[in-house]
Amino acid sequence: MQNIIKKAFSKLTIASFTLFISLVFTSCHKEISTTNQLGNAYTISYTQIFEDFWNSMNKTYVFWGVDPTNWDEIHNTYAPKFAALDKDSTLTSDSINSLSNSYFKGMVDGLIDSHYFLSLYYTLYGVSPAQDRKLKNPVFVENLFQTAPYTPSVDGKFYYTAYIDSLYLDSNKMVGIDTSQTVTGNFYALAGFIQNTHILYFSFNVFQLVTQYNSGDSSVHATLDYFFKQLSNPAVSGLIIDVRGNGGGSTQDLNFLIGSLISSPLHVGYTRSKSGSGRLDYTPWADAIVTPRPGFSAFTKPIVALADGESASMAELTTMSLRALSKTTFVGDTTWGANGPLTQNVDYNAGTFNFGNIGTAIETGTTYYYGNAYTSSCMFKYIDGNVYEGKGFPPNYDVKVSLNQIFLPNNTVDDPQLDKAIRLLPK
Amino acid sequence: MIIKRKLLLFTAILVLTSLSYLANAQFYVGAEVGGNENYLITNVSNLISTEYVPINGFNIGVPVEYKVNDWFSLKSTPNFIQKNYQLQRTGFYQGVYQESKNGYLQIPVSAQFSFGGRALKGYLNLGGYGAYWASSHIKGAFANPLNYPAYGTSNTAYYSVTVFDYETPYYYDEKYQFNSTKDNRFEFGVYAGLGISYQVTKNYKVFTEFKYYDALTDQQKNYELEQVPRYNETGSISIGFLYQLKTKYNKFKNHRFKNHTLQVNN
Numbered sequence: 094m095q096n097i098i099k100k101a102f103s104k105l106t107i108a109s110f111t112l113f114i115s116l117v118f119t120s121c122h123k124e125i126s127t128t129n130q131l132g133n134a135y136t137i138s139y140t141q142i143f144e145d146f147w148n149s150m151n152k153t154y155v156f157w158g159v160d161p162t163n164w165d166e167i168h169n170t171y172a173p174k175f176a177a178l179d180k181d182s183t184l185t186s187d188s189i190n191s192l193s194n195s196y197f198k199g200m201v202d203g204l205i206d207s208h209y210f211l212s213l214y215y216t217l218y219g220v221s222p223a224q225d226r227k228l229k230n231p232v233f234v235e236n237l238f239q240t241a242p243y244t245p246s247v248d249g250k251f252y253y254t255a256y257i258d259s260l261y262l263d264s265n266k267m268v269g270i271d272t273s274q275t276v277t278g279n280f281y282a283l284a285g286f287i288q289n290t291h292i293l294y295f296s297f298n299v300f301q302l303v304t305q306y307n308s309g310d311s312s313v314h315a316t317l318d319y320f321f322k323q324l325s326n327p328a329v330s331g332l333i334i335d336v337r338g339n340g341g342g343s344t345q346d347l348n349f350l351i352g353s354l355i356s357s358p359l360h361v362g363y364t365r366s367k368s369g370s371g372r373l374d375y376t377p378w379a380d381a382i383v384t385p386r387p388g389f390s391a392f393t394k395p396i397v398a399l400a401d402g403e404s405a406s407m408a409e410l411t412t413m414s415l416r417a418l419s420k421t422t423f424v425g426d427t428t429w430g431a432n433g434p435l436t437q438n439v440d441y442n443a444g445t446f447n448f449g450n451i452g453t454a455i456e457t458g459t460t461y462y463y464g465n466a467y468t469s470s471c472m473f474k475y476i477d478g479n480v481y482e483g484k485g486f487p488p489n490y491d492v493k494v495s496l497n498q499i500f501l502p503n504n505t506v507d508d509p510q511l512d513k514a515i516r517l518l519p520k
Numbered sequence: 521m522i523i524k525r526k527l528l529l530f531t532a533i534l535v536l537t538s539l540s541y542l543a544n545a546q547f548y549v550g551a552e553v554g555g556n557e558n559y560l561i562t563n564v565s566n567l568i569s570t571e572y573v574p575i576n577g578f579n580i581g582v583p584v585e586y587k588v589n590d591w592f593s594l595k596s597t598p599n600f601i602q603k604n605y606q607l608q609r610t611g612f613y614q615g616v617y618q619e620s621k622n623g624y625l626q627i628p629v630s631a632q633f634s635f636g637g638r639a640l641k642g643y644l645n646l647g648g649y650g651a652y653w654a655s656s657h658i659k660g661a662f663a664n665p666l667n668y669p670a671y672g673t674s675n676t677a678y679y680s681v682t683v684f685d686y687e688t689p690y691y692y693d694e695k696y697q698f699n700s701t702k703d704n705r706f707e708f709g710v711y712a713g714l715g716i717s718y719q720v721t722k723n724y725k726v727f728t729e730f731k732y733y734d735a736l737t738d739q740q741k742n743y744e745l746e747q748v749p750r751y752n753e754t755g756s757i758s759i760g761f762l763y764q765l766k767t768k769y770n771k772f773k774n775h776r777f778k779n780h781t782l783q784v785n786n
Binding site: 127128130151164168303345361362364370371374376381382384410439440441471473 | 561
């Protein structure tokens with residue numbers, strides 16, 4: 094009997110052995126496929142264009158960790174809609190373009206990245222979710238502080254900063270203007286003392302300070318030199334840095350401007366980007382540091398940062414950096430909410446990308462795309478631990494202004510925000 | 521009725537077999553250490569100048585062997601095993617990397633088939649394992665987008681070769697913070713091992729074994745559409761020893777043998 098049992102057991106063992114062999118050597122992973130590299134997917138249908146855009150966003154958008162948009166739900170909602178554009182033969186090309194524009198707008202409407210701009214080259218359509226949100230806010234005044242004060246604006250709106258020049262500053266003020274910029278518009282910088290005070294005022298319209306200082310108009314160079322020289326003037330009682338209406342620019346200006354106010358490295362926050370193609374693959378947070386400028390010492394007098402709802406990107410980082418200094422007060426309005434640094438996608442495998450490769454011209458080799466998504470490459474977290482992307486950085490003193498409040502009869506102005514800044518500083 | 525009778529017979533055979541084998545079984549316990557190389561099986565071809573490469577780790581375990589007969593054992597080696605890998609960029613972005621050192625508490629269970637002589641034996645293990653991703657440490661570098669050299673100085677070399685000739689690197693070496701939405705900390709897979717053992721004394725044997733662990737579960741939870749899975753695939757070489765414990769069954773067997781001998785002598 095025992096022999097029979099042993100034989101049976103042996104057979105059972107051999108069967109198990111065979112089963113294990115089969116399991117081990119025939120087991121295999123799921124086939125691991127992935128999307129093409131950005132812009133490489135040749136697309137000939139709306140379904141393909143949609144998938145290319147959705148996948149590129151899924152992979153390279155840096156705010157998924159904090160953005161409330163349910164991107165999977167977006168896929169489920171819009172995939173059938175784009176598929177219908179391919180199938181519905183009753184639609185005209187105009188109605189297809191109109192529908193696809195509205196679908197793309199619907200997909201990105203809730204994104205918190207306030208740099209985000211979706212350009213649909215094929216249909217000549219653009220979407221800025223942050224701009225759309227701002228315009229829905231009745232308190233927000235668009236273009237209140239025009240960024241090119243010395244040239245006429247095509248929309249006929251006001252050149253407010255020019256009034257500051259004539260009505261708030263004393264006669265020793267310096268004005269630097271460079272009209273050679275064709276892409277970003279004219280550059281101006283304004284530095285001087287508030288009338289009858291020792292308060293130093295500095296304003297400029299775009300963060301091109303380093304570029305302008307090194308290769309811009311001589312009037313700009315002289316204005317910047319004047320401003321930096323005054324920082325060591327013992328008579329200065331306080332400083333106002335006005336970045337209202339300033340849409341940002343080069344991050345190298347942080348060390349150039351804020352670096353001239355500090356004597357030791359200033360930790361202002363953290364940045365992180367993507368570390369893989371997964372939606373939540375992130376690098377750790379890297380310290381965001383402003384480095385002092387050689388030859389400058391710490392500015393110890395009180396500072397007021399003036400910023401508003403149109404202060405974006407570097408204008409916000411500058412305001413935040415100033416607020417990281419103990420003697421700074423922020424006056425104005427909550428900023429735009431676009432804090433994430435931008436660079437080319439390849440640097441971090443994140444950020445701006447083309448999508449919907451619709452063909453390459455044989456003669457020129459130029460590849461044409463259905464569209465482009467302009468978006469941050471990194472996420473910024475302020476030193477207080479908050480991510481202000483999509484929310485904006487709030488002021489210490491929230492002073493709202495409107496056109497009627499500012500522009501008074503007889504070509505005069507009253508600027509409640511600047512007035513508040515002046516009141517906060519010793520004269 | 522017939523089914524009941526068959527069931528009864530089957531149960532009786534099973535119990536008798538178990539008792540028979542238990543009475544003859546030997547129980548070993550020991551220790552082992554080893555080194556390994558882990559591959560993260562995934563696809564990053566959609567990322568520019570980016571690749572995963574394997575890096576070495578170690579494993580330490582407590583093998584437990586239940587020897588049923590000369591050629592068949594059941595074996596388990598609860599162990600701590602590192603499953604490390606590195607994500608790195610190439611070309612101009614050389615120097616950007618993230619090394620991940622992942623510690624798993626792992627329990628493999630296998631059937632061991634032995635062959636060879638009385639002292640020197642070869643064996644094959646086939647089985648499966650379950651593991652818990654207990655810890656992770658990351659170390660690496662990437663270009664810091666907001667940490668430029670002081671104005672007037674520059675990172676830029678005359679002839680810039682890599683990204684760090686332009687940008688300030690951010691170096692990190694820190695504990696990885698698990699993400700409960702993304703990280704799947706339970707892993708299951710299959711396991712195969714090929715080894716040799718040598719019976720040094722009656723109670724001790726030493727062994728060396730090559731083991732191959734192949735995860736069948738994704739390292740990530742299913743948290744996004746179009747997800748690209750990631751699987752660990754680990755090869756290790758271990759050395760160790762096993763000590764034969766005197767179980768009550770062995771004692772019982774010895775006792776019976778003694779009694780039987782005495783009876784013969786009588």
